[in-house]
Amino acid sequence: MITVTNCGHDSRHKTGFRIIRKTGVPNYILLLVKTDALFEIKGKMIVTEPNMAILFDKNTYTHYGSNMGFYNDDWIHFDFKDEPCLLDTLNIPFNQPVYLPFISHLSAYVRQLVQESNTPSKHKDAIKDTLMRTLLFSLDSQIALNRNASGDQKYITKMNQLRNEIHNTPQKKWSAQSMADYMNLSISYFQHLYKHFFKISCIQEVIQARILRAKFYLKTTDMSIRVIAELCGYDNELHFMRQFKKFEGITPSQYRSYSR
Incomplete structure (x- = not known):
């Protein structure tokens, strides 16, 4: 089962926001970043653009925060209990920003995770496990879609909107x-x-x-x-x-x- 130890949806922070974890945490962290931000990647501070996801491995140094303006993200701390790590079967890179065509789709799952975490429910753990798996599979699919798009990536979001409209x-x-x-x-x-x-x-x-x-x-x-x-x-x-x-x-x- 995938266990979600903590999560937040649409978290907003003022200019100057910083998170530094020198030794990381003993679980995985997934961030969906909706604003410009600063992230330390391989010892260098880089500016990241909105609609970015980053998955931190366990016990990994992390340093990120706002870049001039306010900072807005969704965040999840999670791990795998009594089962193999699903991440081993997916192509989601660790500790590396990836840009997504449909971050709002993933954000909707995080919103539901937060709601389930704060609502008494007979099936809370099973629902959170299902939502988390769906989120990770969807993230993996979006990364693959961007990889296939290569240099034409700027068209992929609107092209997918068109495809959805055709089927709808x-x-x-x-x-x-x-x-x-x-x-x-x-x-x-x-x-x-x-x-x-x-x-x-x-x-x-x-x-x-x-x-x-x-x-x-x-x-x-x-x-x-x-x-x-x-x-x-x-x-x-x-x-x-x-x-x-x-x-x-x-x-x-x-x-x-x-x-x-």
């Missing part, structure tokens, strides 16, 4: 041009970046999102194929049926029959 609203009249316009990129460069980031073309992404939504409706409702086609962004039932069979190998009606 597959019924919209998506086109490569409209997506490129959203990103303020030429259509050719946008298509190149999209495939580079997600290993799939933007149009294939739209089709997959529509098929996934259709499968959900087919499994969970008695709506007609025509209505489902419309709800998933298809202009006509025949086009939907052909595309569904191309990707799933069976017709929508057969899928409905097999999934019940």
Whole structure:
């Protein structure tokens, strides 16, 4: 089980804030830093930018604080009890700043951790363990996403927002041009970046999102194929049926029959 010994969400400190732990602490420390800050890394003080995470190993010297303005972070002290260290299976570096496209997602988990820590609950420890695992897996995924983005990292946050929007609203009249316009990129460069980031073309992404939504409706409702086609962004039932069979190998009606 992952044990959270202490944690804080959206902690704010005035100019001059400093933390120095000469011998560290006997547990892991994860910080999500939302402002400019100063961190001592390998004996040198460096200025870090907002939306940064840093994971300190156990018993490790730490020195950080505000850089001119106020300092704002989320923080967690945690360890592993009666199980192998999950961190050994992840690619989260120790004692090194990493910049994240979706730090707000991680911050939401910390907020829930703080709430669970301060609320009487029958399943408090299990909930905190689950939240902590989800946070670490999400952090690892964001680090991998940034690594894949390489020199095009400045586009990754907005590109992910676009991808989420595609899957949230597959019924919209998506086109490569409209997506490129959203990103303020030429259509050719946008298509190149999209495939580079997600290993799939933007149009294939739209089709997959529509098929996934259709499968959900087919499994969970008695709506007609025509209505489902419309709800998933298809202009006509025949086009939907052909595309569904191309990707799933069976017709929508057969899928409905097999999934019940």
